[in-house]
Amino acid sequence: MADQTTDIPMQRTTKPPKAEFYTYFGIIFIATLPLSTLTWALAAVKGGRLPAKGPVARAWSQARIITPMIFSA
Numbered sequence: 001m002a003d004q005t006t007d008i009p010m011q012r013t014t015k016p017p018k019a020e021f022y023t024y025f026g027i028i029f030i031a032t033l034p035l036s037t038l039t040w041a042l043a044a045v046k047g048g049r050l051p052a053k054g055p056v057a058r059a060w061s062q063a064r065i066i067t068p069m070i071f072s073a
Contacts, residue, residue: 024070029063036062 036058043051053061 021067021071025063025067028066029059032062032066033059 033055037055040051040053040055040058
């Protein structure tokens, strides 16, 4: 007799982020904001012009990268 339970296709569904995800995102965003402001200011002084991404956009990017890493571990 054949085992037919091993050939069942797994369906992947995307779930909306939960409150825990948003909590961690907010904490990481607030934590990265001072450092991103500092690096933005140093880049502005060193380069003589304002960088394309502001400090808030940089902190937002870092939070978007770091938070999913926490939940995938």
